[in-house]
Amino acid sequence: MASKKMVLSVFIVFLMAFAVVASGCLGGGGSSSTTTSSPSATSSSSPSQSTTSSPSATSSPTTTTVSPTKVVQYVGDHLSNATVVETPNYVVIVGPEGSGAKVSNLPNKPAIVVSYKVNEKKTPTIQELMNESQGFGAINPAFLRDPNLDALIKVGREVTDIKIREAIYNALYIMANKEVPEIIIGDNKAARVSWNWVHDWYYNPVLAPRWDLVMEDKNAPSQAIGIGDYKNEPGTIVEATFGWPKSFDPAFDYETFGWAVYHNVGDTLVTYWKNETKEVSPDLAVAWAHNKNGTVWYFVIRGGVKAYDPKNNQLYPINATDVEFEFWRVLRAGYSVNWMLATYTNLSASYAMSENEFNKEAQNGLIAEYQGKEETVKSLNQLLQFFGYNGQTAGVYKLVLPHPYGGILSVLADPYLMVIPAKYMLGDKYEEAMKAADWGRKPDEWANYVQKGSDDPIHKMLQDNMIGVFTGPFYIKEGKENSYLVLERNPYYWNASIWSKLESENPGLVTTKRVIYVLSKDPQTRISLFQKGVADIAAVPLTRLNAVQNLKIGNFESRIDTVVTPDMVFVVLNAAKEPFNNELVREALAWATPYNKIYQAVYNGYMVPNYGPIPVGWLGYTTCCVNKYSFNLNKALQLLKQSGINPSDYSITIYYNSGNTERQDMATLLQNTWGQLGFKVTVTALSWPTLLQKTGSGDFQVYIVGWAPDFLDPDDYIGPFLQSAVVFDSLNYEVIS
Structure with a gap:
């Protein structure tokens, strides 16, 4: 069997603390999109303003170089404190040194074997992390501790081979799905409103469109914009939106x-x-x-x-x-x-x-x-x-x-x-x-x-x-704050030849030579500009989409495209408190969550199911080997019986950030269905700063929140959602094919 080994340097797993403390990606529900409307746009709080701070306020990672230790030995007929996860292309095995799996019992796939030794003295306790308000920082928001997860997270960060990284994140996604520290409700959809004379308006989950790669029909109408002498004509993209660079x-x-x-x-x-x-x-x-x-x-x-x-x-x-x-x-x-x-x-x-x-x-x-x-x-x-x-x-x-x-x-x-x-x-x-x-x-x-x-x-x-x-x-030609911004084609762009190539491949279309952002906080103003054809593209609230449906100008029609975004909504269960420290209870609550009602009644259909903490379609996302949670009260009751707890002995309070009507409605639905399991459930609204303070210190039972990415990598989700500050004396992995 061919074997490839790597010894990983070891450090305290505090890296992703920055992703919350400094980035503000924890979603209070404020809209952050310039071309689409988020279903969470009704929140009165701006998470980016509420959670940002200087990285200097966070402890720097400690790096410890250790000597290599032997890789997991394949011994015994069963696992000893090791986890075996079958992913689409690999079997991932993770556990303390000396644990392992019998080779003959493994599927016919290459294996990734991760072994480690925990430094118990240097690993902070859950209570210490609570005292330091490290929830959604050095430790996951559920305060769940699983060294197997921490080990895989560290390997996923340090490995560069994309196939190995994908398998590691597949395994983490599957393990999170089974352990349920957070009940993933789904990924938000966004509605993109445009006229159909706009072509190739592609979507990337973290990067805005490069407008020079978007084309327009040569016969698109020409109209004055009302800003100087500018016209919306073929080759000019006009977007009616809101915002201004900070x-x-x-x-x-x-x-x-x-x-x-x-x-x-x-x-x-x-x-x-x-x-x-x-x-x-x-x-x-x-x-x-x-x-x-x-x-x-x-x-x-x-x-x-x-x-x-x-x-x-x-x-x-x-x-x-x-x-x-x-x-x-x-x-x-x-x-x-x-x-x-x-x-x-x-x-x-x-x-x-x-x-x-x-x-x-x-x-x-x-x-x-x-x-x-x-x-x-x-x-x-x-x-x-x-x-x-x-x-x-x-x-x-x-x-x-x-x-x-x-x-x-x-x-x-x-x-x-x-x-x-x-x-x-x-x-x-x-x-x-x-x-x-x-x-x-x-x-x-x-x-x-x-x-x-x-x-x-x-x-x-x-x-x-x-x-x-x-x-x-x-290049930026001119602009007026909160009114308009004009971009003009750069005559010295190093890749300018792509424009003639695109036009030769699409003889009925022209590439974009000018972009004009027409800015207004008033949705009706943006809708009116779009209805008249002054704007090619518009940011329209989901509740107002009927105003831009089935419009016609000449031979052209309005169009509403739906895309899945990486903006994730989920429910956090405090795994450090009873009864949520019982994995069977967490799984039962996941099966007792009314997903379809949430999708339709709360988000008007603008959400897609997801079963783990990686956005749909990203590296590591998989539908293989996971529980595809749906509302199943009988299954939830059966799991609670297996767990050994009596639901009537427990009261559950669900927090959400005040002003976010979607999360309020979701909490009410959970109150109803979880109550049918026998729990006493109440719902409480907190201000965004208060919610952050309580949840960061572990002073909660359940809360609802969202997450959006800083960069396009699964670690920007997996780390914050699953890490728990475990310190390793050694950490090794081996690929066996």
Whole structure:
């Protein structure tokens, strides 16, 4: 049997604490969409405002390097404290050292075997985590502890092979489905309203559409917009929506509208192509590779890319040093969005290098992985051939991680990491700053040229000039806060040839040359603009969709498309308290949840079932080997009988955030059906800050909440939903095929 082994460095599993404390992804229910209407938009609270704070407020992970220990031995006829999970393509076995499974009993699939030794002294108790209000931070919101889950979470973070990662997350999804720390209600749907002269308006769950890839019918009508001399005509996308970037400096922006703009006017190292979710594609980086343990990554920068300054009609070539400086500047700014760089990268040790320097470091072999293939490369030419690239290059960015992280490419695709030329930002200080930092070899020397916080002159310049320099398919031409924003096609975009290619492949359509966001908080204003054909696309509340159905202008019709979003709604059960510390009770409550009534009566059909903590269609999501929960009162009663508890002995209080009518209605439905099991159930509304305080410290029995992603990786769900701060003395995995 072929065997591949890896010994993982071990650290306290506090990583994803940042994802809640700093990101504000915990969903109070406020709408965060600029082109669709969330079913949760009735909440009076904005979660992003309620939960953000600086990562400095959270304890940093502790890293401990340990000696290798032997991998799980296959002995005995049964399992001893080990869990065996069959996934679609692998069998995943996880347990303490010395536990294992009999090989002959395993299905005919390759196996991933994970073994560990827990450091009981260093692992904080559940009560200690409650005292520190670490719920939905260092520990999952249910305060469930299962070292098997923590071990798999850590392996999933550090493995880079996408097939192994998928199997690990399949296993975690299946285990969460069986242990039920949270009852997953489902993934929200969104209604996307447009005229059918708009073509190829694709949907990606974390990235807004790149408007230059969206096309329009050549015969679409032409109408004045009412903003200057602009017209909505073929080749101009007009979106009637709401919002405004919190900042035109990506280092200070952490909301949907700003990221949508950055995605169209800037370029990141890697990106997700259209609606792809499982693997990134090249953008400013044309190829990448990493060392054997995944702690050092090399990104080959595309040559010939120029950033366009339309105000001064000036161009700035982009190279690896620009990438390094912008990453470092985002971290230096200290705004909450920098938690991802603070957690997953070591920018003080990262730097730009030449192609020759890369060749020297590659001599001992680097791992390149792309589109399901893997190869050991020992030169730049070999790496570029692996990615099928034969154009210019502009240096290599060496990115050092404090520990392996398999989701790092997803983080790097986030639009706030769009690259801005250092020379534009530093101006007359460029040469001086570069020499002081030895052209990036000592990046922390840039602290003398970039201030922390919003008083930094670079931040003020970007804010005042609406960024002012652009590498993406569009540039910002003009705008008026909360009124309109105009993007114009960038004549110096490095991939401009794609537009003529698209038009030659679609002779009846034209590519987008201009984007105009017409902004209004009033739904009726947006609806009226759409009804008249002034807007091609509009954000319309679900309760008002009838106003935009079956409309006609000439030969064209209005269209409402439904897409599944990664915005998840779920019910948290406090697994540290009776009776929820009994897995059979948790499962019984899952079977006693009236899903269909919730979907129809509460969410008007705009929700799809999900059975675990990974969004539908994402890496690791599976319908294999899971309980497909539906309302089954008899099954719930049977499980309660098996659990040994008497439901009438228990009172359950369900919390939800006040002002969120959907969650109020859901809680009432749960009160009715769980009451039929014999529990005494009450429903209580709490203000959003009070709910966060109580649930974070474990002062609850049940509550309803939502979750939306920071980046497109299952770890952004699995970690917060399942981790429990277990500290390992050793942790190993082996793939046996």
